[in-house]
Each structure stands twice: as structure tokens, then as C-alpha cells.
Amino acid sequence: MTDYRNAPAPSSDRITREAREWVVHLSSGRASAADGEAFRRWCARSPEHARAFVHCRQVWQGMEQAATSESIEAGAHPLPRRRSSRFTRRAFLGGAVAASAAGWLALRSPLDLWTRMGMQSADLWTGTGEQREVVLPNAATVQLNTRTSIDVNRQAEQITGLVLNSGETEITTADGNRLPFTVAAQNGLIEARRARFNVRFTDDRVRVTCLDGQVAVRHRHQSVQLQPAQQVVYNTARLSSVQHVDPDRVTAWRQRMLVFNGTPLAQVVDEVNRYRPGQIVLVNDQLGRVPVQAYLSLDKLEDFAALVKEVRGAEVRSLPGGILIIS
Incomplete structure (x- = not known):
């Protein structure tokens, strides 16, 4: 695993990419004590680093839970046997994701606190x-x-x-x-x-x-x-x-409102993600360019899924942990 101690200050996209690498590595069973120290230093670099890891981890957990549900509904074993040379979506979720569940059980408790610790080190x-x-x-x-x-x-x-x-x-x-x-x-x-x-x-x-x-x-x-x-x-x-x-x-946020006027859906998703627990994941670039006109109350962000369904061609799937998949 790469040690980021001497790396320059990364962009938001790079932080997210590094967070995904940590998610995969820490759940692989191959992480060493040195990797653990490097990970703690990486999380401490800024609140955004710790927050990005928590978000990526939540997505991963949501996928694992969804895969387990799908396997149960289909009467299939979480680790299906190979039926063909083609990887199916269920095989990927049920195999690669569910196999790491034990790692998440070990990591979950301390990691949930690290984002708060990073924030609380500030005065306000x-x-x-x-x-x-x-x-x-x-x-x-x-x-x-x-x-x-x-x-x-x-x-x-x-x-x-x-x-x-x-x-x-x-x-x-x-x-x-x-x-x-x-x-x-x-x-x-x-x-x-x-x-x-x-x-x-x-x-x-x-x-x-x-x-x-x-x-x-x-x-x-x-x-x-x-x-x-x-x-x-x-x-x-x-x-x-x-x-x-x-x-x-x-200043719409001071009235607990979000205002979007012809804003691309991808930017709307990024903004809403700042205010709600869990994570909204947009998996279609073309859909992300669709303009959105909306007034959202911060006290009713559960209405966001209904708003997205009004966007042409948008489908929303809700997963445990506050995960919404827009496709």
C-alpha cells in the first residue's frame, strides 16, 4: 500500500480515489501494522480525508448488505460457484464484497469515531x-x-x-x-x-x-x-x-434550504451528500449532466429520491446505511 506521508496536498478526486484504495486494502486481509500506521496518518491529514474514507466504506457496506439480500432472495450461496467464464454482477457482489464482511466487523467501531475526532481537533x-x-x-x-x-x-x-x-x-x-x-x-x-x-x-x-x-x-x-x-x-x-x-x-442554507437552478444532477448529488448521512452514488455520467430545478428543505432530504425519479431515465435504489444508487 502506498504511504502518503510525503505526497502533496491532493485534490478532492484524488482523496476519494485514495480512500477507495484504503477500503479495498484494509478489507483484503493483507494489511500490516505498518499499513495501519500509514492509514492513521492519512486520515489525520484533513477532515476531508477521514470523511472520504467513511463514505467509501459506507458504500462498500451497502453493497455487501445488498449482495447478501440478493443471494438470500435467489436461494443462492453468498459465494456462488462458477457457472460460466463471465463475471455476473451478483457473483462480484456476493463474492468479492461479502468475503470482506469479517474485516469490516473488526474495523467498524474505531473508524466510525475517526471522522469526529478529526473535526473535533478544530476550535469550531x-x-x-x-x-x-x-x-x-x-x-x-x-x-x-x-x-x-x-x-x-x-x-x-x-x-x-x-x-x-x-x-x-x-x-x-x-x-x-x-x-x-x-x-x-x-x-x-x-x-x-x-x-x-x-x-x-x-x-x-x-x-x-x-x-x-x-x-x-x-x-x-x-x-x-x-x-x-x-x-x-x-x-x-x-x-x-x-x-x-x-x-x-x-445564503439559502441559513434558511435550511438548497436551491438549484439548472444545476447538473451530478453537482446536486455532491451538494446533497454534504448534508445527509450515508452516500448518494451516481453511476451514469450522461444522467449527471441533466439540469435540475429544485428547492430542497434540509429537514426533508428524504424527498430527494422522489425528486431524482422525476429526472428523465433516472432510477433510484435504496440500500441500508443511507445509500442511494442513481442509475
Whole structure:
């Protein structure tokens, strides 16, 4: 198994790919003590690493349970004998997946805690589907969206800013701050004195939206000033131009709503996955490009399966553990 200790910071896609490798390796029965140490270091690199592993593991478990159910319904042994040279779907699920069930029983208990431990190492954090408000005295009021990790910066016992490790937050600065309130995210810095603004750090991109007042965004050798209803997006390499946006759509999560207007289904699935336990898996690229128009309540995400069934050609299968397979 590859040791990722000296690897550069990976993208979201690479993290997911590495998580799948760990899932397969740890359930293979060939993992060594050194692999266990390397895995713990990999999970500790960021909350996203641990979260990706838990998601991949949940999908794997859901497949195993589904395979067991199918084998029972068909009166078949979980490890069917070879009837032809062609691998069937049931043979793959019933054999390769069900064979690793014993490994999952050994791993399940500690691994369920590691994602929470990664989040809880931050000063402020939220779990899946959780939102909370934190008042930093004489500094700012901070709203945390789902799966958010934040550290607090202090200078001479005064709170001067935050570090957004991942997730999304809306910040309202307190009146009378002597110093600008700062938010560091990836390789950029946001500064504000009297303002309300939204910062989202997901998929290796940071999106900064000014909702009230003025906000300065510094990225490498560039700096821009944002007015209300203006937004910029940056990654490690570049800062976008200033765009005008609808603040109500940016802050819909504050009303516990998700708003999609012609959004490709693949992006809708990615967003919904941030708020619900389990995992939604889209297995058709063409279907993922279908535009979706929807308003979803975060308190009724169980309606998502019904929404997807309205998409042309979409079929949804529900598996244990909150797994939905869209095909």
C-alpha cells in the first residue's frame, strides 16, 4: 500500500480515489501494522480525508448488505460457484464484497469515531447536517454550515480572525473592532471591519461573497474589494474576476434550504451528500449532466429520491446505511 506521508496536498478526486484504495486494502486481509500506521496518518491529514474514507466504506457496506439480500432472495450461496467464464454482477457482489464482511466487523467501531475526532481537533466544527452559531466576544458572530472546521486566531488575548479549514461559514463582524477581522482559507486572506460575508471552502475552491459592507480578498499578489452582492472564487493558482450574484441563493442554507437552478444532477448529488448521512452514488455520467430545478428543505432530504425519479431515465435504489444508487 502506498504511504502518503510525503505526497502533496491532493485534490478532492484524488482523496476519494485514495480512500477507495484504503477500503479495498484494509478489507483484503493483507494489511500490516505498518499499513495501519500509514492509514492513521492519512486520515489525520484533513477532515476531508477521514470523511472520504467513511463514505467509501459506507458504500462498500451497502453493497455487501445488498449482495447478501440478493443471494438470500435467489436461494443462492453468498459465494456462488462458477457457472460460466463471465463475471455476473451478483457473483462480484456476493463474492468479492461479502468475503470482506469479517474485516469490516473488526474495523467498524474505531473508524466510525475517526471522522469526529478529526473535526473535533478544530476550535469550531459541525458534523453532517449540523448548523450552529458561535458568538466570538468583541470580534464576530459566526454561522457554521454542515461539515465545517474552523480554528480561531488570537493576538494578545483578543480574537482577530479565523482559519477556515473546510466547509462554509457566514460571518458578521462586531462593531468597534480596532483591527480588521480576517479569515484565512487555502492560500487566500479575507479582511473586513464592518461587514457580513459568506466563505465556502469545498472542492479545492474558496468562494467569498460580500453580503453587507465591504470585504477585501487577497490572493498571492492580487487584491480585490467586494461590495454587497459581489463574489470572487479562487483556488491555489488563480483568483477569478468579480461577479454579481444573488445573495439569497448564496445564503439559502441559513434558511435550511438548497436551491438549484439548472444545476447538473451530478453537482446536486455532491451538494446533497454534504448534508445527509450515508452516500448518494451516481453511476451514469450522461444522467449527471441533466439540469435540475429544485428547492430542497434540509429537514426533508428524504424527498430527494422522489425528486431524482422525476429526472428523465433516472432510477433510484435504496440500500441500508443511507445509500442511494442513481442509475
